[in-house]
Amino acid sequence: MSQSDQFPGPDPTSGEGAGFGPDLAEVFGPSQSDGGPELVQLLTPEGERVHHPEFDLDFSEEQLRGFYRDMVLTRRIDVEATALQRHGELGIWAQLLGQEAAQIGAGRALRRQDHVFPTYREHGVAWCRGIDPLRLLGLFRGVDHGDWDPAEYGFGLYTIVIGAQTLHATGYAMGMQRDGVVGTGDAERDAAVIAHFGDGASSQGDVNEAFIFAASYNAPVVFFCQNNQWAISEPIERQSRIPLYQRALGFGFPGVRVDGNDVLATYAVTQAALQRARDGQGPTFVEAYTYRMGAHTTTDDPTRYRLSADVESWKLKDPIARLEAYLKRNGLADAAYFEELDDEAARLGATLREGCKALPEPRILDTFEHVYAEQTAELAEQRAGYAAYLESFETEGSHA
Template sequence: MSESAVPRSSTAGDFGGPQAAIDELGSAELVQLLTPEGERVEHPDFSFDLGDDAIKGFYRDMVLTRRIDTEATALQRHGELGIWAQLLGQEAAQVGSGRALRPQDFVFPTYREHGVAWCRDIDPLRLLGLFRGVDQGGWDPNEGNFGLYTIVIGAQTLHATGYAMGLQRDGVVGTGDADRDAAVVAYFGDGASSQGDVNESFIFAASYNAPVVFFCQNNQWAISEPIERQSRIPLYQRALGFGFPGVRVDGNDVLASYAVTQAALQRARDGQGPTLVEAYTYRMGAHTTTDDPTRYRLSADVESWKLKDPIQRVKVYLTRNGLVDQDFFDEIEDEAEKLGEHLRAGCKALPEPRILDTFDYVYAEQTAELAAERDGFAAYLDSFDTTAGAH
């Protein structure tokens, strides 16, 4: 999975270590730090700077994220959700990148970043509300610095770029204060990379040197369209045409996903501009619960990628090196069971939306005009006789 070497980016900064590697467009090879067999390997430019306790935490994150996905899929099958976007196989890309974030960084997801939401301490019931149809789309930006799921393909990349430009103007980029300097991550898939919004966001981010990391989870299928029909070159190399660097990372390797995202985020916080990270992974499940992937892809491909399962490779590493015992795995399974119970009971107990609440989420401070519209709509609703037909 190596690619031919690419020329140096014209936006290279004077950095050493992983940031210099990013400015060199990372490496011509896939960045990998943990093999599918669970063996730690070295990379000349990127390294994992945390200990084994962090890897244990990553394992827990991925197992619980997969349980969220499994429970939500089951809830949809039982008619409790209208639809669900699965992430099976993409846990490492999301957990690795999610754990690389600092509290002040902001996330603009698509509709599949359940693992990132977990890393930002978002109650997964908040995610289920959207797919159950009882959440009207409002989101508290102070809740985990995690934006609302975006259904319009690729639109969130423009939102992320604009927010990143705002960070520049707020003076929280390049100050050298680790507790203040901030960056933005925009998540999207390989299919979204063909959208105009994504390419426009690349142009704005490059032009304004915005502190944004474009994190593309290349799971190789835009619903039923393979990546080979979307791009003649690896997606990370597209960044060169816009004037900023790109890196391809093994998206099933949680350690490499963390290390590469950490370096890209720090580069952004330091004022060195955008980076495109392509997490090369595979969607082992369906695009959504309305999709039948057996109609357009070979089962042999799925089976081969199961051997690269992101959770299993970490489990093998922990077991082979005697870092945990069976009690460790049993405790996480017990926690997963409790999480499943929380989701099943909580989903059915989600309150129905109140239609007038939509007026509360338009502006931070409600205008007189909007208040008048709200009162008028309330009067219109009151004009209906809700008791008719009760008997």
């Protein structure tokens, strides 16, 4: 099936919505707690392989074990970083507990030439792009602003301003069009952009403006929303009267809701959406329906605004547990594999603990070095003045 068959554009003469045929009206009812009948799923919470008429792929044993390894190690990064924050080694940490499948599925669907615009929670996608997790810790420890090169990794710096990265992604995607790397038919050249954001960000003006520009210019961008049900303390029901993916119809491009706790389905849907963008067919909205099992950040107390029963019910849909069940049931991974992975996770944890504490303290004057590509006279004067101010303390100390 071609990408255009999976994500057909809207037909203005038919009166039907984009990408979902004549039965679209049937799914415009209230959102269901399990994601609704429109949810794309390839692996059930019990670890049973199912099939989908539009999004279905064959996965090799190596791929399946690779997905599992990525999710396990990403969760270990998250657990270690949370513990480091609790011990005072990080100023804050944005947890991804429960969202590993959404991030690994999307991250592994990327090609080398694609570009990612993340929020501040895409630790799993960063892992897939080859970024050392210690570089993420440096940002949350406050020793830098993120020291990886976005061009080298195809992965932008974390964005703290909610939703701003969707505009950046759309502009970058429009630039790709003008660079002639979209719709040429060259698989090694054609590229796409993916913008990650949460359900809370979907209420921001920046996100909706990005949708308008992307639709107007047919930009090769995938809007990947991790709907984890909570915008800090606000439930999704307060933000949208319809499933989020259906909002795309109002902007004139297709949307699809995928089980964000199913790494196989997330990979398949994201791969199709990215390829559609690379082929020059424009934007797609992907809503990864998942759940934030942890806190919004380490400064948040989710017990104040949500029921523990909801958390317990979502634990039964754990993305790692369901793939582990599938691997074991089908004899795709033996005990040695899981033992070796546990050892690898333990080594990663030790590396993060030791490496975090060994990160060099920031040099305060470096702030002036990373504002402009070329130093300005005004900034140089400010730097000299502040350097003199700092030196005055050293001079006072020498007389004490």
